[in-house]
Amino acid sequence: MSVVDEGEKLFHGVLKSKNTVACDQCHPNATNTHPEAYPKFQKQIGRVVEQWEMVNWCIGNPLETEELAADNPRMIALLAYIKHQT
Numbered sequence: 001m002s003v004v005d006e007g008e009k010l011f012h013g014v015l016k017s018k019n020t021v022a023c024d025q026c027h028p029n030a031t032n033t034h035p036e037a038y039p040k041f042q043k044q045i046g047r048v049v050e051q052w053e054m055v056n057w058c059i060g061n062p063l064e065t066e067e068l069a070a071d072n073p074r075m076i077a078l079l080a081y082i083k084h085q086t
């Protein structure tokens with residue numbers, strides 16, 4: 001459970017963004033994240049992507065923050081939290 005807890009904190013704003021936007025402002029309790037649908041085509045990126053790439057799209061765009069590698073522990077925690085909530 002500790003990885004999920006860590007992901008929850010990141011999701012609610014511990015993942016420091018330059019503009020203080022947090023994931024939960026647009027995805028309260030990880031809604032509208034659809035982990036079961038991946039991999040799939042995302043028009044924002046223009047190709048078939050894995051979910052972590054879409055998380056990076058949100059990190060890079062709404063949050064205006066540095067993207068995370070797929071195996072970054074913070075990325076893994078975010079994905080674990082999303083999966084746990086949905």
Ligand code: HEC
Pocket residue numbers: 011015021022023024025026027032033034037051054055058059062063078082
């Ligand atoms: C300003 C609003 C906003 C913020 C903040 C935001 N997102 Fe998103 N997110 C979106 C939009 C818009 C989409 C695109 C929805 C689509 O095309 O299905 C999206 C899509 C996603 C998806 C894929 C959803 C799907 O249906 O395939 C995931 C996963 C996701 N966001 C996670 C995150 C995470 C994690 C954070 C924080 C790091 C975050 N988002 C922050 C708006 C936001």
